[in-house]
Every structure is written in C-alpha cells, then in structure tokens.
Amino acid sequence: MTNYIHITVDFDWIPGSQKSVPKLFELFQKYDVRPVLFFTGSFATAYPEILQQAMRLGYEIGSHGLNHGLDDNENFGIHTSYERQKELISKCTDIIAQITSAEPVLFRAPQLNISSTTFEVLTELGYKIDSSVPTRRFDFGGGSVNSLKYFANPCKPYTIPTKNGTILEIPPSACLLPLNMRLLRTFPYQFVRGFSAILAKIHHPLVFYLHPTEFVQISKMKLPEGYPKGFYSGCGEHNFAALERFLRLLQDRGIRSEFMLRDKPQVVL
Numbered sequence: 726m727t728n729y730i731h732i733t734v735d736f737d738w739i740p741g742s743q744k745s746v747p748k749l750f751e752l753f754q755k756y757d758v759r760p761v762l763f764f765t766g767s768f769a770t771a772y773p774e775i776l777q778q779a780m781r782l783g784y785e786i787g788s789h790g791l792n793h794g795l796d797d798n799e800n801f802g803i804h805t806s807y808e809r810q811k812e813l814i815s816k817c818t819d820i821i822a823q824i825t826s827a828e829p830v831l832f833r834a835p836q837l838n839i840s841s842t843t844f845e846v847l848t849e850l851g852y853k854i855d856s857s858v859p860t861r862r863f864d865f866g867g868g869s870v871n872s873l874k875y876f877a878n879p880c881k882p883y884t885i886p887t888k889n890g891t892i893l894e895i896p897p898s899a900c901l902l903p904l905n906m907r908l909l910r911t912f913p914y915q916f917v918r919g920f921s922a923i924l925a926k927i928h929h930p931l932v933f934y935l936h937p938t939e940f941v942q943i944s945k946m947k948l949p950e951g952y953p954k955g956f957y958s959g960c961g962e963h964n965f966a967a968l969e970r971f972l973r974l975l976q977d978r979g980i981r982s983e984f985m986l987r988d989k990p991q992v993v994l
C-alpha cells in the first residue's frame with residue numbers, strides 16, 4: 726500500500742472558478758496538503774494574485790497549457806505540429822514565469838490529451854515532470870481517455886526519453902475510473918473509501934486531481950461556449966465536504982501529501 730499522494734489542481738480557464746480558491750487553500754493548510762497547481766496561461770493572466778499567494782504558501786506551480794482548448798483549437802494530440810505545441814506551451818511558460826519569477830517545470834495537458842511531440846517540446850523547454858498519462862484509465866467513450874494504450878503503463882513514476890533528454894511521468898491514478906474530484910462528488914463515500922484503498926495497492930504514489938470549478942455553482946461561472954455543461958451540473962460549495970472527508974480518510978490511513986518536484990518521487994528504472 727502506498728504511503729503518499731500528490732494532490733493536484735487544474736486551473737482551467739473558466740472565469741468565476743477563482744471564487745473557490747480561498748476555501749480550497751484553507752483546506753490545504755488545515756490538512757497539511759502540499760499541492761501541485763497547474764495553471765492555464767489565461768487563468769494566470771486574469772488572477773496573478775492567486776499564483777502569488779500560492780507561492781507565499783510554498784505550493785508548487787506548473788503549466789496547464791494556454792487556454793484549455795479555447796485558443797484556436799489548442800490541442801496537444803498527435804495531429805498538432807511541433808511548432809504549434811511549442812508556441813502554446815512557451816506562451817503559458819512565459820506568463821507564469823513573469824508572475825512567479827521562475828519558469829515552471831511541471832506540466833499537465835488540458836483534457837490529459839498529450840502526444841510524443843509534446844514530450845519533445847517539454848524537454849526542449851526545460852520541463853522536468855509531466856502528469857498527463859493516466860495508467861489504467863478507460864472512459865468507455867464518456868470522457869477524454871478512450872484508448873487501451875495506457876493500460877500497460879507503470880503505476881509508478883517513470884522516465885520518458887526524448888531527443889532533448891528525459892522527462893519524468895507521474896501518472897494520474899486510475900483503475901478504469903480516475904481518482905479525481907468528480908469521483909468524490911459522484912459516488913457514495915463508501916465506494917470512494919473502497920475504491921481508493923484498491924488504488925493505493927496498485928499505484929505508488931497516488932495522484933489525485935480536482936478543479937476549482939467543482940466548488941462553484943454553474944450559474945456563478947462564465948462557461949466558455951462548447952464546454953460540456955454536464956460536467957459542471959453538480960458543482961458547488963457543498964463539494965468541499967466531500968473533499969474534506971477524503972483528506973481526513975488519507976490522514977487516517979497514514980497517506981501523506983507530497984510535492985512532485987521537491988519531494989523527489991521514487992522512479993521506476
């Protein structure tokens with residue numbers, strides 16, 4: 726059974742979602758969470774004070790692309806050229822670096838849509854860690870991961886070689902279903918308890934992710950056109966209770982929260 730978890734936050738570009746951040750950070754402080762925050766460039770531009778606060782709190786800051794798909798078909802899949810991917814990631818890198826005075830070296834692809842081209846770009850730009858390739862996840866057509874190619878991947882961090890060097894992949898945990906906030910707010914607590922115990926036996930470490938959007942009512946956010954409304958229908962402040970219960974469960978099980986960069990994860994060779 727694993728004894729540590731990476732709790733990660735994806736800041737998609739949805740105005741209104743920033744309202745949940747104070748309470749989110751409060752919970753992180755209360756439960757000794759060492760979060761890794763992935764920001765889209767547009768979110769960082771609109772709310773630089775949130776990145777500054779995260780820095781003061783010592784949280785790790787990474788990149789989540791530029792606009793989460795809104796900027797002229799932002800996409801890190803196999804059909805997007807090296808130049809285009811480099812342009813998108815460079816822009817976000819620069820935005821974050823201007824605010825934090827440090828270039829981010831952690832990356833999570835929007836929608837977990839990533840390709841070998843992206844790894845080449847990331848290593849050229851000096852990125853050290855990616856967390857976008859979910860091991861053992863399959864969405865059965867209902868989500869963004871519908872390929873069996875991830876099934877045989879390691880359930881531990883592993884290195885991906887590229888022409889420019891290597892990058893460490895820390896896979897988001899899954900066993901068909903992913904370990905994320907949507908699971909916590911969709912399934913009964915008993916299920917979450919049992920499922921997370923199974924995952925803790927398979928994955929080392931656990932990697933959990935959530936979105937600030939999930940704690941804000943849909944009517945209080947400005948959802949960009951084309952966003953799947955279904956995902957946001959159960960969003961609201963009431964979800965903090967589910968998150969807090971999960972953080973307490975981790976504490977009870979002796980699973981501590983760690984940073985991705987500073988706490989140096991164990992690597993599969």
Ligand SMILES: [Zn+2]
Binds near residue numbers: 737
């Ligand atoms: Zn996202």
